[in-house]
Amino acid sequence: MSATVFDIAKKATVSIATVSRVLNNTQNVSHERKQRVLAAMEELDFQPNRWARGMAKGQKNQQTGQVAMMLINIPDRIAHTAYTMQYIHGVQQEIAATGRKCLFVTWNDQTDGDTIPQVLLDGEIDGVVFKGYPYTEIGKQWLSRYPRIILNPPAAPPDCDSAMVDYEEGAHDSVAYLASLGHRRIAFVGLPSFRTKLLGYRRAVEELGLDVDEGLIHTRNISLEDTSQELDLNWAIENLWSLSKPPTAILSNDYFCGAIYKALAKRGLKVPDDVSVIGYDNEASHCEALIPKLTSVDIEAVELGRLAAKQLLDRIQKPQERYRKISIRGRIVERGSVRKL
Amino acid sequence: MSATVFDIAKKATVSIATVSRVLNNTQNVSHERKQRVLAAMEELDFQPNRWARGMAKGQKNQQTGQVAMMLINIPDRIAHTAYTMQYIHGVQQEIAATGRKCLFVTWNDQTDGDTIPQVLLDGEIDGVVFKGYPYTEIGKQWLSRYPRIILNPPAAPPDCDSAMVDYEEGAHDSVAYLASLGHRRIAFVGLPSFRTKLLGYRRAVEELGLDVDEGLIHTRNISLEDTSQELDLNWAIENLWSLSKPPTAILSNDYFCGAIYKALAKRGLKVPDDVSVIGYDNEASHCEALIPKLTSVDIEAVELGRLAAKQLLDRIQKPQERYRKISIRGRIVERGSVRKL
DNA sequence: GCACTTTCTGTAAGCCCTTACATTTTCAGT
DNA sequence: ACTGAAAATGTAAGGGCTTACAGAAAGTGC
Structure with a gap:
């Protein structure tokens, strides 16, 4: 059994409210009491129960703070490349920058059949950045329940945002x-x-x-x-x-x-x-x-990933706005195969 | 406001206990009532609040079902390669196979300074597969709080499992x-x-x-x-x-x-x-x-990632066992640069 | 119809936090 | 010393679910 706020409160001879305030740094707590609480936490190896926290925070916090980066029906030949890695990295960077977390998911109708990824099923995400499409109807349906953006599709779909290589x-x-x-x-x-x-x-x-x-x-x-x-x-x-x-x-x-x-x-x-x-x-x-x-x-894949994630975060805030197609211009990397005429 | 068990109970004219029993399929519920409950859920688009569930389930469910795949201080030159992608893919596959989820995290002491990744901070993970090391003391400490395994380090560290390319x-x-x-x-x-x-x-x-x-x-x-x-x-x-x-x-x-x-x-x-x-x-x-x-x-990076994740899952179950060093033999891929003498 | 078991159902307690509100303490200004 | 505002603290009310326990309904064998 791990310690609870009550245990901490008792040990530090303060009220549970004070413990909570120290925990969340929300209101003024006198220096001395704060120290006592911190010490008690340390001593009892206190780990706040995240479910209780989530629950107590209630409605205000309906966001899960997690976003999925999904590779859907991408063959290994394509998945295992530097630029796929760059996409993912860009997405992750942007998501992390807002204190959120990035779930990495691969989804393959061929191998998984009709199995819908767990992430979509239990809804522990606020949205998804994806590359590729699900083939099945049911797959499409599940995906469409979330705010989402597609990475560099051949053509921008009408029912979600897209981030394109220009x-x-x-x-x-x-x-x-x-x-x-x-x-x-x-x-x-x-x-x-x-x-x-x-x-x-x-x-x-x-x-x-x-x-x-x-x-x-x-x-x-x-x-x-x-x-x-x-x-x-x-x-x-x-x-x-x-x-x-x-x-x-x-x-x-x-x-x-x-x-x-x-x-x-x-x-x-x-x-x-x-x-x-x-x-x-x-x-x-x-x-x-x-x-x-x-x-x-x-193709500036890292940057594209970043932009896509940023747009997704926007979308999560404003689900109603028109879908956007963002695109990014490449950059020539000079090596040795071109010369001045 | 989304519907709660109370709303469902009222709509189906049953008690909340019955609703819960239907939800979890735990005890016998008469067919007729079950149908009423199911219908009510459908109609009100009921999504059980996962925090409340976690809370109510209490201790029995201490695992988060999430595992992090971390790239620590890996320069882009190395991160943006096919084999890094393969590692990640392998890890993700194995984790997903057990119904868990894979968080992708990059952590860079150079750019992030002493900032510890959010994932470690709020402990929403059961363990971590990582590549590279944190440089800072504090970083190492945080990382060491979790069951973990390192991917292909130059030498196997004494304080955690490792998965090596042979x-x-x-x-x-x-x-x-x-x-x-x-x-x-x-x-x-x-x-x-x-x-x-x-x-x-x-x-x-x-x-x-x-x-x-x-x-x-x-x-x-x-x-x-x-x-x-x-x-x-x-x-x-x-x-x-x-x-x-x-x-x-x-x-x-x-x-x-x-x-x-x-x-x-x-x-x-x-x-x-x-x-x-x-x-x-x-x-x-x-x-x-x-x-x-x-x-x-x-180097069979996908397989190595898979094995590492598998070992991590084992480790989470048995924190006390001796640390293991698993390694994997490569496979020669024939192309055109070798000939019979 | 009766006693007894088995199956269903409902009531209410509790899980561990956060926070509105009430209360006490502190402190500046007189 | 006294007042009033600001700061610190405590009390208690939830939040949405699960489940122990008790009570009601249904089924059994005579």
């Missing part, structure tokens, strides 16, 4: 960056799903009066499988270099740049001497493994 | 693996701090009767700074190839292998045709960025 501006900025170094013919290599990036690319090319040439744009379902990927990118590079005027720089994704380097090397082209290459995502260990190290657009 | 076996296994492919002269390149790995290396070399040659072992304070690192590893490779019989394989760390590839290339040596290279840590995006992709020893 791929358009990122692509725009990297084109502008290359242009500022004198590049006029910039290739775009990516998947057809890179629509937003392509938008940014086109806008920048137009704004800056660079060479417009559809031949410079290669979007194709590049295989994620290694060997085919190399073939795909080889093909892309061959096409680019069969243009009457080949590009002097290539815009792509970190993930493809290894194969791009290789394809360029095959044609005897050196990075960055002959061609500048700029990636996207700034997956550090990837970029730094390449030789030369890859210049890339950082 | 670098010795990992190094041993990779030597054995190379030996099984016909390699007899295997170089070891790393930092002086790679003592455990070196132990495994030597043991394997001896066990398997491979060439013993101190010249094959290069431990030196390789710089973490890019350009110097290249110089350091260049120097290592030069030394190795100035031996009368150079190695046919190199054992190192993922992080150094980029520069090792480059140094080898400089001497006209191709990986894996002329030299096999095997890394350590299996940082996927790093290994896969290299060309050829790097074969590496996976």
